[in-house]
Amino acid sequence: MNGHVDPRQAWERLREYRWSPPDGAGDGARCRTFVSALDQMEQIFHAAAMTDLCALPLQVFHGLSQAGRAIAAAAGRLGYEDWRLVAPGIATSGGDRGVADIEIRTDPPGSRSSFVRLSELLHSPVWERVPVRLEDVWDTLPVNLGHPLTDRHRSTPLYAAYGSRGEHDQLLLGRPADELPPWSVGADCPQILDAYLAQVSETAHDSYLPPPSRPQAVPGPAPRASGGRAPRRWFTSRRRSNEIASPVVLPAATRSYMGQLYRFPVIAPLPRELHPLMAWWAILYALSRLAHDDPANWALHISFVGSRHALPLEQLFESALTHLPVLIADTIEDLAMG
Incomplete structure (x- = not known):
């Protein structure tokens, strides 16, 4: 059901924003952060397109985190120093139990951390002690409709x-x-x-x-x-x-x-649905931590010999490089329009 995706047009939009930042980015430090973060994001994503799946999660998430800094800098309603993001604001556990069962937790509401601050900007929920499974977040993205992680019941968009x-x-x-x-x-x-x-x-x-x-x-x-x-x-x-x-x-x-x-489906115990950009953020963060902290385990998951996750993961990261620039450009445009 997805419409035509043209990342080239999204990159053109993002370059236009670097040349003429939205009013929310203002001037001075905010403007410099906005422009530099988008520049880094583009270079990281272009480099990621030439990277093997073994290290791809690290680069894609790094590029997304830089985009998050640009989005926060462009959010005019974040005053004073609130637009400066510190710490990830999200953590994972249970990677040894398999990709689907990775547990994701966030910092509490009001934190200046990246995930929390961006979630609040986009009216997306955060959670603390009760974990959310990666598989449940995975199933909220339309791009994953045809690529389930397990045979469990799914709640999809x-x-x-x-x-x-x-x-x-x-x-x-x-x-x-x-x-x-x-x-x-x-x-x-x-x-x-x-x-x-x-x-x-x-x-x-x-x-x-x-x-x-x-x-x-x-x-x-x-x-x-x-x-x-x-x-x-x-x-x-x-x-x-x-x-x-x-x-x-x-x-x-x-x-x-x-x-x-x-x-979009609402994941228990969350009060409302995740914004698609924050669903991508949670998934990519979890997979980047698995690839970074347990590279041997990650290599098993992406092996087409014996792993049912290899094809879904390959498809996810192929889509990330085309979908994320569009979602990021759309998000900046939405913030610019108020």
């Missing part, structure tokens, strides 16, 4: 389409049935699908309808078809169906990712 039914436009939280988590789709147990929808919607009681182009289709969720694509089904919130009458409402109900709109 819902693609949001804009459509109409009768005389009223409405928000369609649409996905083909075979792109829903397999555990959530079953004709005999709609409560299971409701449980999944409750994680990504404001109500667990959604109605089902065919896509506008196939009005003759029979409404209702369809079971996953073995060896092929299941019939297409779309769903929309009954409660919201009469409330949404303009595309202006759509972004308020979703988050943008690579030019597409999604509802």
Whole structure:
């Protein structure tokens, strides 16, 4: 469901910001930090494109952390010295149990650390004592929809389409049935699908309808078809169906990712969904620590001989080098617009 990704355009946008920083970057130290951090990020990412997966996590996270400094410097509402980021603000444990079971914790709210300060800027949650598993964060990114880490139940994002039914436009939280988590789709147990929808919607009681182009289709969720694509089904919130009458409402109900709109799942015990940039941050930090602190274990995970994680990890880092420049440019633009 991702839109066309063109990192070249994102790099052009970021270079334009270096030439003409947003008002929030001001002048003096803030401006110098903004420009220098973006310059370093670009050079690191271009070098990372030539790096083997063995060391790639270290470089990609380093580039993202420099982007974080630029984002904080551009945030005008961070006054005085609050825009200066200190310490990571995030920690991991359990790398010896496997990639999926790495546990991630953060500093408390209000910290000046990078993860916390950026999360607060982007209205993304932080957590402390109760850990979040890397696999749960992994599944919140649309880029990972086709690359699970394990066979466990998944809570993945819902693609949001804009459509109409009768005389009223409405928000369609649409996905083909075979792109829903397999555990959530079953004709005999709609409560299971409701449980999944409750994680990504404001109500667990959604109605089902065919896509506008196939009005003759029979409404209702369809079971996953073995060896092929299941019939297409779309769903929309009954409660919201009469409330949404303009595309202006759509972004308020979703988050943008690579030019597409999604509802993102809420990971227990977090109070709300992670911002996509902070989900990338948590995953890349965890993997960079594993590669740095336990290189032998990391080498086993990325080996295509005996590791089910090798392909998902390779795909993740290939996507990181194209998706992150776009997300970073979008984030700076959003902050510049207030």
